[in-house]
Amino acid sequence: MAAIGIDYGTSNSEVAYFDGEKHHFIKLDPAIEQANKIRSSVFIYYEDDLPLPPADVIETKVSHIQQAIQQQIEKAKSGYYEASDPREQKLYSDKVDNLRAEFHNRPLLQRRAIQLLMKDRTVQDLPLKQLVETGRFAFGEEGFKRYLKSPEKGRLIYSPKNFLGASLVAGQQEAFVGMIAKQLAFFRASAEQQLQQPVDTAVIGRPVRFHGTRGEEGNAQAIDIMEKAAAQAGFSSVSFLEEPIAAAYKIERALTEPTDVLVVDIGGGTTDICCIKLSPQQQNVWDRQQDVLSVTGTRLGGMECDKSLIIKSIAPTMGQGLTMQNGFPVPPTYYSDMCAVDDIPKLNRFFSDDYGLDIAQTMSIVKNAEPMERLLTVQAEKLSARLVNSSRMAKELLSSREEITLPLHYIEPDYDVVINTGDLNRSMQSWLRRIKKLVDECVDASREAPQQLFITGGMSLSPIVRQAIQDNLPSNLPLLEGDAFNSVVEGLAIHAANKASNK
Incomplete structure (x- = not known):
């Protein structure tokens, strides 16, 4: 095994x-x-x-249909009592009989319920x-x-x-x-x-x-x-x-x-840091908790940078910052909700018809609303995950280039956004301040000062990140090289x- x-x-x-x-x-x-x-x-x-709705949902719909039929029965019975012509009474009486038969025909009611539930149903439902x-x-x-x-x-x-x-x-x-x-x-x-x-x-x-x-x-x-x-x-x-x-x-x-190492692991969703005593003699020991000097972490990873880069560098080309007729800006929540790929309720709300209607109504009271067409396309065609993925690729490319042209042709033909390292740096400043604070907390909590530094995780490849962390620590702290x-x-x-x- x-x-x-x-x-x-x-x-x-x-x-x-x-x-x-x-x-x-x-x-x-x-x-x-x-x-x-x-x-x-x-x-x-x-x-x-798509699969059929669950049995309890079908039965609830059947009950709603029966309620509607019962209302029709009561209306037909009222018509019967108000009619004076025997032929008219017979019509109402037959209608009551037919509706009662329909009310008790469960297989038929279930088929009708399924048809109504499946009509216009999508995966998002x-x-x-x-x-x-x-x-x-x-x-x-x-x-x-x-x-x-x-x-x-x-x-x-x-x-x-x-x-x-x-x-x-x-x-x-x-x-x-x-x-x-x-x-x-x-x-x-x-x-x-x-x-x-x-x-x-x-x-x-x-x-x-x-x-x-x-x-x-x-x-x-x-x-x-x-x-x-x-x-x-x-x-x-x-x-x-x-x-x-x-x-x-x-x-x-x-x-x-033996050496005391500060490990900074910056992944896609979280940043985790520890100070730990390491020694070649301890390599095969199973329980090492006594060697951990301090550990801390938070839900702050590279994905936050991807979303921030969208807000700072891409959203302005999609209408962010435009002013409505009442003098207020286009709601900034449009753009934060657009990026919420890690929040299912928020993203489902962004993809809803009501949300699309709200964007369209806002466009009607904005001068030069053309850039917002791109926002509406992302909303209507559910392109949020693709946009965040594009931002991630831009961030990675800017680790080795000064400037890139990011093609977003799946949103609009010939839609390109130029992004440079300065844009990326500015979008990351708030994030970096929080990372540096986390590093300080881990170092302060350790009973021993670190002797070496190791930075790992996908974000460690960013020169901006590496420099910010090293600048925040003693200048003589050696940097261990390793696989990010x-x-x-x-x-x-x-x-x-x-x-x-x-x-």
Whole structure:
């Protein structure tokens, strides 16, 4: 039986197995060059017709139809008593008999209820739990391509991880358990096929604080969902390790002497930081909690930068800042709601017909409302996830270029937005201040000052981010070089191997 490490990320996920000497990365997505990485997004879709409504919903509709029939019966009975002509009375009497027969014909009523419920029904109308239980799943690039090709066929969950600590209404917790179980089962099956042995144990990375506003209650909910999903996926043993600590276990194997390291892990949805004592002599020890000097984190990751870049550099070309006839600006919430790919209720509201009507009405009282046509296109064609993805690519390209032209032709032909590193820098300032404050909190909470710095996670590749963090720390603090993307999963795999050997 093998034990694997799973880096279940906000933007991407990875799986690795450590054999005691080297890592084996599990290929998860053959559609991309680095096949061991896979988008964490899930596209749940239907090839053909949508599923029938749940039985209780059908029965509720039947009751509504019966109420309408009963009203017709009472009206026909009144007509009968008011009629003086026997022939007219006979017509009303027959009508009452027919309506009563219809009232008691349950199969017919159920068919009528289903027809009414299915009329104009879309995927967006389905409860998430029903979608998960009845829809088909597509992962990685295949899922994203299906979404781009026919978004009306399904629903893209851009980052399931971002919802685990949030307030979830009835049925949604079960929905996320089922959704993530499908992903974890896919990861496990891929590992078993490539390792040629059963996989029953996993160490899954977790942020210090899951994305949400519910504190420890949200964290407990997130872990509960992940544990249930892992069990459904077939794992008999699962544990969790905070992501910056996992990254520390990876870099520890390159050290030649004990040292205290500050690890800053900036992922897609969260930033997690720890100060930890590392030593080559401790590499194979399972329980390392006594070596953790301090740890902190928050729901503040690269996705916030993607959304901020849209607000600062793209939204102004979509009508943000225009003035209405009453002198007030176009509601800025249009643009923040447009980016809310990590908030299902808010995004569903943005995609509603009423919201589109509200935008259209605002356009009628704005001079030169043409730029708002782009906003309306994003709303009507449900392009929010695609726009956030475009912003993410712009951010990544600006890590190595001074200026780019971002093509948004899926919104409007020849619609291009020029963005430079200055624009990106300005959009990130508020975010960077919060990151630096978090680093300060972790360092202040540690009983030992860090001797070395390691920055990991996708955002660590940004020169702006690296410089801001280093400027905030003592100038003589050495920077450890390492893999920005794989250090967490490699550390998780090491921890999984240690766990298996200590059984």
